[in-house]
Amino acid sequence: MWEVVRVSNAWGFIMKRMCLALFVLLAASNIGLAQIVDTPVIPENPVAVKARFDMTLKHVDVGGDLLLVTDVSDILENLLRDIADTFAIYAPPEDTDIADSLAVFNRLRTFLKANGAYSARSVGISSSPRKGEHVYTFKLFVQRDADAANLPLLRALDGPVGKQAASVGFLPADTQFAMIESAELSELWTLVRNGIRQVLPPEPAQEFDKLIRTSGEAVKQDLDKLMASLGDEWFLSIQMSPDKTVSLGDMAPIPVSIPEPSFLLGIALKDETLPGFIAVRLAESGSPVTTSRVGDTTLTTVMVPVPTPFPVAPTYAMHSKFLLIGSNPRVVEQAIAAMAQKNGLASTPAFREAFGPVSGPYSGLLYVDPRLSKVLADIQVNSITASSLDPDAAKARQASIRALLARKPPFACAMRTANLPEGVLVQGRTTASGKETLVAISMSPLGLVAGMALPSFFRARTMSKRYACINNLRMIDSGKEQWAMANSKSDGSPVDIDGANQYIKGSTTPRCPQGGTYIYGNIGEDPQCSLHGGMEMAYTPTSSAPVYAPPVPRTPVGQMNLCVNQLRQIDSAKEQWAMATMKADGAMPDLAGVNEYIKGNRTPVCPAGGTYNYLPIGQDPVCSAHGSMMKPHLAKTVQVQQLPDPVALEPSTGTVE
Structure with a gap:
């Protein structure tokens, strides 16, 4: 299973080209649609089928460990037609909703056909081992109608025919993952807009147009103009520093x-609409920014006080018609220098060896360095063993997992995509064999589910143990109170553990599910667990990753939003207190009583330094800095302060008029 997860996660780039293979499987499976609908079967033209086969075979290799060539003409079109016909047969004539839905579905079929969704004719896949290496030459070719290359859907997904990727020069030399895609994003936006208008009924189509218009008005930007400024290429890369390290799981x-x-x-951008929009939004939000220059290019860095295991300072710059966005200023500076000095990833021996000689233009690229696979394996192993309390057990478990991962070499991949007049060709080298490729294709949904479900399962299991411990602490606290009442003990008196245990099920001290030790404390004191703390402020065991409290917002808008949320908490607490004490509208609230219904039993602290006025029952509370929760406003002055720890606060800091 680990191998499936490891391989399938790296194949998103190729799976985009292999979606047609799924339609092959659907058409071959016994879904029963074609049998229900009495549709005339048109015999295949053997000459045309052979011509498509020969064309596809020219673009793949023969004689390796995998060769698949299949004709996919009309598969998607016929599948959607059969679905529509089946609905038409079984839908009750009087059900207008189904009739309307079927009309939408049929308009979708027409729209897809007009824009190139049915243009694929055949698919070929091959894999061949290279002599003396655990490396395979992989090829994937999707043949299409030659005159379909310029249709909107294909241009939106694959870009123009013959395009040469321009962004490879931006990749810094320490890049260990890179994905370059040629896709006309502005064409994709236009395609979606036209699809909504042509497929949906008039009313929802108009509602969508209204949503786009009002959203643009909210951010003071014409969204159609913004999307029209996007170019025909984008890339994503991950760099690993050769001389700096960070520690993950210090508590593990x-x-x-x-x-x-x-x-x-x-x-890639056609103009500077997008960076201009970003600059305006940052200025309006009041976010602290700094600027620097590399030659004639201006770098803008946003200071975000977010605790992370590695430095994060989002930075953007417009250079050579590309908007560059990096996690820190250094990586953007490296990208600009790599393009100017041609000393980036493309100049390294590892990159040249992985891709070999280049023949012809390529519009896309996927590069995975084996060193990145090792790093990801380390992170994976650490996350799995983080919940272990026994260092020796953790080491043994890590060794077992590493032995499992070591059955295969670290995953590596170097693929290029070429958008040819007759189709799209993906070719390159990978450590995944042909059979592993088939497993990844067929099992990728299972691998995806496992990748999401397993961490959630273990996290849920850890949380359930934590809450079981809290329940044990509550039983101990109840046992202490009953023993104290039976023996006339006052607060501060030592507890007879055996006596208190007589009031606990089983007449014995409960066991912490994660091996912690329970400390009863004196009468009037909450019992404690050596791992989880107290029953009200229980925390994650020290073997788990630290949990950071959310940072105090530093922008006026962020502070106002937090303040409004706290005003709502106060208003809700006032209502609960009024119901419990049978107070009518106009009654003055008791701060201490109201605060018992607020988390921490205390008045919240305004992040801008304002004072909360509770006001009488029936009236909304207000803040001296932000006003009321129904009509808030930005504070005139912005204070950046750290909220006090709840346990260290006095019972109340609010006022009542």
Whole structure:
């Protein structure tokens, strides 16, 4: 299963080209649609089928460990037709909703056909082992109608025919993952807009247009103009520092150090509408920014006070008609230098060896360095063993997982995509064999589900143990109180553990599910667990990753939103207190009583330094800095302060008029 997850996660780039293979499987499966609908079967033209076969075979290799060539003409079109006909047969004539839905579905079929969705004719896949290496030459070719290359859907997904990727020069030399895609994003936006208008009924289509218009008005930007400014290429890369490391899981039994990562995103633009929009939004939000220059290019860095295991300072710049967005200023500077000095990833021996000689233009690229696979394996192993409390057990478990992962070499991949007049060709080298490729294709949904479900399962299991411990603490606290009442003990008196246990099920101290030790404390004191703390403020065990409190918003808008949320908490607490004490509208609230219904039993603290006025029952509370929760406004002055710890606060800091 680990192998399936590992391989399938790296195949998103190729799976985009292999979606037609899924339609082959659907058409071959016994779904019963074609049998229900009495549709005339048109015999295949053997000459045309052979011509498509020969064309596809020219673009793949023969004699390796995988060869698949299949004709896919009309598969998607026929499948959608059969679905529509089946609905038409079984839909009750009087059901107008189904009739309307079927009309929408049929308009969708027409729209897809007009824009090139049915243009694929055949698919070929091959894999051949290279002599003396655990490396395979992989090829995937999707043949299409030659005159369909310029249809909107294909241009939106694959870009123009014969395009040469321009962004490879931006990749810094320490890049260990890179994905370059040629896709006309503005064409994709236009396609979606036209599809909504042509497929949906008039009323929802108009509602969608209204939503786009009002959304643009809200951000003070014409969204159609913004999307029209996008170009025909984008890339994403991950860099690993050669000389800096960060530690992950400092609280875990076996901490793991990895090279310091950085991230880089680039989008080709036709004009500067998008960077101008970003600059205006940052200025309006009041976010603290700094600027620097590299030659004639201005870098803008946003200071975000978010605790992370590695430095994060989002930075963007417009350079050579590309918007560059990096996780820190250094990676953007490296990208600009790599393009200017031609000393980036493309100049390294590892890249040249992975891709070999280049023949002809390529519009896309996928590069996965084996060193990145090792880093991801380290992170994966550390996350799996983070919940272990026994260092020796954690080491043994890590060794077992590493032995499992070591059955295959670290995953590596170097693929190019060429948009040819007759189709799309993906070719390159990979450590995944032909049979592993088939497993990844067929099992990728299972691998995806496992990748999401397993961490959630273990996290849920850990949380359930934590809550079981809290329940044990509550039983101990109840046992203490009953023993104290039976023996006339006052607060501060020592507890007879055996006596208190007589009031606990089983007449014995409960066992912490994660091996912690329970401390009863004196009468009037909450019992404690050595791992989880107290029953009200229980925390994650020290073997788990630390949980950071959310940072105090530093922007006026963020502070106002937090303040409004706290005003709602106060208003809800006032209502609960009024119901419990049978107070009518106009009654003055008791702050201490109201605060018992607020988390922490205290008045919240305004992030801008304002004072909360509770006001009488029936009236909305207000803040001296932000006003009321129904009509809030930005504070005149912005204070950046750290909220006090709840347990260290006095019962109340609010006022009542």
